Amino acid sequence: MRRFNRFFTRRIGALDPYLGSELSLTDVRVLYELAHRSGLSATVLQRELGVDGGYLSRILKRFEAAGWLRRTPSPTDARQSLLELTEAGHAAFAPLQQKSREEAAALLAPLAPAQRAEAVAAMARLEALLDAPPPSTRTVLLRDPVPGDIGWVVQQHGEVYAREYGWNMEFEALVADIAAQFVRKFQREWEKCWIAELDGERVGAIFVVRKSATVAQLRMLILAPQARGLGLGARLTDEAIAFARARGYRKMVLWTNSCLTAARGIYAKRGFVLDKSEAYEGFGQQLVGETWSMRL
Numbered sequence: 001m002r003r004f005n006r007f008f009t010r011r012i013g014a015l016d017p018y019l020g021s022e023l024s025l026t027d028v029r030v031l032y033e034l035a036h037r038s039g040l041s042a043t044v045l046q047r048e049l050g051v052d053g054g055y056l057s058r059i060l061k062r063f064e065a066a067g068w069l070r071r072t073p074s075p076t077d078a079r080q081s082l083l084e085l086t087e088a089g090h091a092a093f094a095p096l097q098q099k100s101r102e103e104a105a106a107l108l109a110p111l112a113p114a115q116r117a118e119a120v121a122a123m124a125r126l127e128a129l130l131d132a133p134p135p136s137t138r139t140v141l142l143r144d145p146v147p148g149d150i151g152w153v154v155q156q157h158g159e160v161y162a163r164e165y166g167w168n169m170e171f172e173a174l175v176a177d178i179a180a181q182f183v184r185k186f187q188r189e190w191e192k193c194w195i196a197e198l199d200g201e202r203v204g205a206i207f208v209v210r211k212s213a214t215v216a217q218l219r220m221l222i223l224a225p226q227a228r229g230l231g232l233g234a235r236l237t238d239e240a241i242a243f244a245r246a247r248g249y250r251k252m253v254l255w256t257n258s259c260l261t262a263a264r265g266i267y268a269k270r271g272f273v274l275d276k277s278e279a280y281e282g283f284g285q286q287l288v289g290e291t292w293s294m295r296l
Helices: 002-011 025-036 042-049 053-065 087-108 113-130 149-165 169-184 232-246 261-269
Strands: 069-073 081-085 140-143 192-198 201-210 215-223 251-257 273-282 285-295
Touching: 025 042, 025 053, 025 081, 025 087, 042 053, 042 081, 053 069, 081 087, 087 113, 140 232, 149 169, 149 192, 149 201, 149 215, 169 215, 192 232, 201 232, 215 232, 232 251, 232 261, 251 261, 261 285
Parallel strands: 215 251
Antiparallel strands: 069 081, 140 192, 192 201, 201 215, 251 285, 273 285
16 A cells, blocks of 8 residues: 555655645645635634644645635634635636646546546545445445346456455356356246345345255355455345245255355354265365255
């Protein structure tokens, strides 16, 4: 992260007089806030920018001396003054704003359109991750799949298991086959898929498949790393078990691997028992496959 910060501050010229002016990055940021928001007090500006109060006070005094800033008494708090850019202040800021837009465009210009979209999406994703609300205020939704969701499930299995367990593309191919069969042979009364969303983003899935008239199979439980620790894996499993019971299944089975400790913990806490273990070579690894079952 520190390496990226050093790289990006260098690329955007944050270490030089900012935007080719005699102003610092902080100076221009203060100008930006004053140009785009009316009725700010110095206290609010200091809190939102996270700058030292004395440093901000010196910046504001410089802006006043240059004729860029006026202060008016707050109608609700006599101890506060409201800050406003003068016409001269807006005139000083306008070329800086245009220069900033041009430099941002120039930074992205060498990239192909798809790469530009990828770069912007990555920035938005990083901002969302680092500015995420507390877990208690996050929105969780379990919903039926729509076009694109099944492909996402396959992709997540391939990426997560390769990154965390070193499994090769054979596993992704297996999941793709299972997912395709689920769609092609879907039995609405007896089978179901849940897609989990966290704050509007897909983060998990689970499937119930009809193995026989009395046996349901739990398949393809997946949870993206950013959604772990919130109880979503357990909630998805509980929904699947409840669905199987409501449909009159007498038994639920699943196949997993001994290395998947988090999933195994979820299954064990809900009454699944380990019926069979068997070592095998697959997905580029030496693994131990496990069959679990639960009476419903």
